[in-house]
Amino acid sequence: MIQHFRKKFILISTCALVVVIITIIGSISAVTYFQARQEVTSVLTVLSDNEGRMPARQVPSQSNFFPQQRLTRESLSQYRYFSATIPHDGGPIQVDNQHILSVSAATIRQLAQRVERRNTDRGQVLYNSSVYAYQVRRNSKQTLVVFLDESLMMSRARKIIDLGILLGMVSLVLYTIVLVLLSRRAIRPIIEAEQRQKEFITNAGHELKTPLTVISANTEMQELTSGETELTASTKQQVSRMTKLVNYLVSLARLQEQPQMTMIPVDASGVVNRAVKSFKSVAANADHQFETAVAPAITVLADENYLYELVSILIDNANKYCDPGGTVTVQLAAVKKNAVLTVSNSYAKGDQVDTARFFERFYRENKARTLSKNAGYGIGLSMARTIVHNFHGRISAKYTAGKISFIVSLRRVTPK
Template sequence: MIRHFREQFIIFSTCALLLVIITIVGSISSVTYFRAHQEVNSILMILSKNEGKMPARMSPSPLQIFTQPQFTRESLSQYRYFSATLNKQDQQMKVDDDHILSVSPAEIQKLTQRVLKRHRTQGRVFYKQTVYAYRVKEISKQTNVVFLDESLMLSKAREVTYLGILLGIVSLLLYTTVLVLFSKSAIRPIIQAERRQKEFITNAGHELKTPLSVISANTEMQELMNGETDLTRSTKEQVGRLTKLINYFVSMARLQEQPQMTLSVINASQITNQVAENFKNVIIQDGKHFKKSVTPGLMIKADEHYFYELISILLDNANKYCDPHGDIYLNLRLGRRRKNVLLSVTNSFAAGKDIDYQRFFERFYREDKARTINEKKSGYGIGLSMAQSIVKNFGGQIKTSYSNGKISFIITIKRANQKLNSSKQEETQ
């Protein structure tokens, strides 16, 4: 349990940092790309207003100081741009390529014709692995098209993004490494509290068994002297109930420690049949119907003792809460893909339509609050919690479902790499 908690602590902490890094890097990248595109649009606007020429004087308005990047005549010289002016009367085109070297005048004319066919005032065009932003301005008898190589601005934005991603990955790796190294120290109080709780349960269980043994012995002596009475019978029932409850507590504490559980390849079919035979008479004596369907030769990796205990818990729970004269069905079979073994225990439960079945696995949870502790078939609310812990230790899953007045507990455990002895099913009633 502590190991699982530590892993969850590391995973959630790392995911939280990852979310923060993604948010920060994403925000910086978005702002950087936004400013880059804003810079491209501003330069195109300046060049378009001056028919593709650098203005002789830069005098931004007060509003532009806050809304747009600021440029000077010197700063504009760093950009690569060109323009073309088409005379509408004689269809002659004048090209300005003073600030570009990689595009010839003939290519500029082709790009201009290509842009004019789009009938758009602005946009982007891809040419020779370079993206050029353009802006079209209609003058009385002329059409001016200005092109700007935006790779310089966008490359800066990409560098910021790559640098942010790199720093984020390095920070995440360093954080995770430190977290793994010091996580045990961080959760040490929880480890100590968990250890004290287990020790308390175990020690208290042993201490409580002594007075219960004395009470049981005194009750038996009283029965020998005065005969059995309702008082002595009730006392023995409560002593038996407390003894069983203490054993549950001790078993649960030991189960969480996991030192005595030895996982090995076991014959799940054989153990299931053994448990079924032990419970069959008990269920029938209670006036209920019992059926089983067990595929022979199914092998799983589990602890034999705890697997026996798992099936016993499920059958005991089904017998307790099955409707009078209802049906209990035990099934062990292969999954659809033949990689897993499915164990299911189903019982009639007409009153279970509106019940939250996931809470069944909570310790001490009982749906019917009106039941008294003197009721013969009452439980402790611990068995299914133990079943869930056992299944987790086996590396499997347990879930519950309700359909047609019947509740089912379905366990999925990975099948061991063993050949089946037979593919037939055995059914008994």
């Protein structure tokens, strides 16, 4: 139980950090990328306003989000750009390629004509594995197309994004390592409280057994001298109930202390059949129909004694809360790689119960059952869940077609 809680604590804490890191890195990446795009737009706008040439003085940024950015002749010298002017009268295309070396004048003319055919004012073109952003400025006489190699800006943005991702992953790994190392200390109060609870239950159980034994012995002595009366019968009945409750509590506490189970391949079909055989007479005395469908030769990895205890708990629970004249059904089947045990009982008012709470300790749907001679203590199903958890299986409850069913799924072992 503590190990499960510890793993869950580590998982939830790590997931929370992942969400925070993704949010931070995502925000930084988005702002960085947006700023790079704004820089490209600002440079193109400045060049377009100056007929594809560098301005003679400092120019304020065109970005409303980054007003601190200023573009000057010195800052523009870091960019690689070129332009083409296309006359509307059919004259030759004028090219300015003084700030680019890798693109020839003929290629610039081809790119300008391609952009003109697109009939868009902004966009991107790919040439020789490089991406060039462009902006078009038109007037009555000519069309000016300015191209800017955006590799410099976008590479800076990608480096920042990659660095953020790397730092985020390193931080996540370091945080997880530290969390694993310190998690036991973090949940130490819970571990100590759980341990004290188990010790209290075990000690209290042993302390209660002595007075119960004395009361039972005194009652038997009184019956020997005075005969059995309604009071002595009632006392014996309550002593028996109290003894069962104490035994349940001690058994549950031991189960949660990670008992030494012998996990070996077990003939689940044989174990279920033995449990069914022991309960047939009990079901008959309670006027319940008993149906079984146990597939042969199903083997699971479990502890045989605890597996028998698990099946007995589920059948006993089904028999206790089955409607008068109802049916208790036990099924064991192989479903893909799992062995599925289903124990069902008729219960007309099952649509009024909360099956999700059945495995809570001391939970009983009908509080009036506490006075019934067949009432349970709300501990058996909690024990069943703990046993299944120790078997690394799954257990669930559902209500369908007038029946409450408990489904246990355990990993099958294929005989060699």
